[in-house]
Amino acid sequence: MNEIIKTSKNRKVIFKKALVIMPIFVILFFLTATKAHGAELSVEGLLAGESSDTVKIIVLMTLIAIVPTLLLMMTCFGRIIIVLSFLRSALGLQQTPPNQILVGLALAITFFVMSPVLTEINTVALQPYNAGTIDSQQFLDLAVDPIKEWMLMQTTTTDVDLFKSLSVQAGQTGIENMAPQDLPLTIVIPAFIISELKRAFLIGFLLFIPFLIIDMIVSSVLMSMGMMMLPPVMISMPFKLMLFVVVDGWGLLVKTLIMTYN
Incomplete structure (x- = not known):
């Protein structure tokens, strides 16, 4: 061994x-x-x-x-895959849907949400670069601007100020009075990730509430019937699946995720 x-x-x-x-x-x-x-x-x-x-x-x-x-x-992939993982845990399912299905769904939603940004990058940066009207440095600058603007729209001011203050403490100068769109990616990206994690955990908390209520009701009924040896999860799981299907849970969840982005 x-x-x-x-x-x-x-x-x-x-x-x-x-x-x-x-x-x-x-x-x-x-x-x-x-x-x-x-x-x-x-x-x-x-x-x-x-x-x-x-x-x-x-x-x-x-x-x-x-x-x-x-x-x-x-991109929005991080928030979406975290929410889908929370949903699977709330339903009490271990490997269903499989990870490949969740990642595929998250990628599909990500491309749907990011399609306006990708279209803008293709119009203002990729096509002029292929035509030879701009060089590589101009291409990078023009391609970064749309994605940075989109990330700032999803990022809270508190998170941006947090990383600005940390950068000032690290010795970087000239950042205090910068406009958000002028900030470097070293500040915008971590602030965006923190904001995405906050929103993903908030949505996950709201997802857990209805399924937690079902678990509590099933546990109370089993205890009142003296069936304490029977696992409540075994009884509550079919009810949670039925509730999720009846209310069109997948459609509501995907719609909610897409609507959370500006």
């Missing part, structure tokens, strides 16, 4: 080391391939706007690696 545990621990350590080493090998591979074809990678060349297919591939791979993180930090 101890040998099995040691083997599993060794595999985890090897896997973690591989995750760290693999990106380094990938970068070295592209650098070697670039030199083999007579190309040069230099900071001066990148700043001057020189185009390189190898650089584009490296940037693309980096973006693919951080897309899940960006999805969690800068």
Whole structure:
């Protein structure tokens, strides 16, 4: 048994080391391939706007690696998946619906809510960049503005002021009098995440109340009948499922989640 545990621990350590080493090998591979074809990678060349297919591939791979993180930090996906998890717990279900279904539903709602922002980014940033009228730096600036404006609409002033004060204490200057739209992403993103967590937990609390009442009623009835050995969850779960289906719970929940965004 101890040998099995040691083997599993060794595999985890090897896997973690591989995750760290693999990106380094990938970068070295592209650098070697670039030199083999007579190309040069230099900071001066990148700043001057020189185009390189190898650089584009490296940037693309980096973006693919951080897309899940960006999805969690800068969209409504976090609030939605937390609320859906609260719903499953309130119903007393362990693995139904499965995690894949919840993530798929959360992604679908996320794309629905974020579609105006994505359309604006495509119009003001992506299409001009593909047409060659703007460079990479202008593309990033124009693409960040719509998502930052959307995040600020969902973020409370208290959370923004909190991270502004923390930044001032850390030694950053010139932030106190900045307008919200001029704040850097290092302040907007954590403030947005905190606001999303607050709202998700509030919605989860409201979800628990009707199902908690059903559990209390079932427990009281079982105790009055002297059936204390029977788990109340076994009896209350069908009633909670029936209530959720009768009131069109999925439709109401999805509508409520979408309506919570401006």
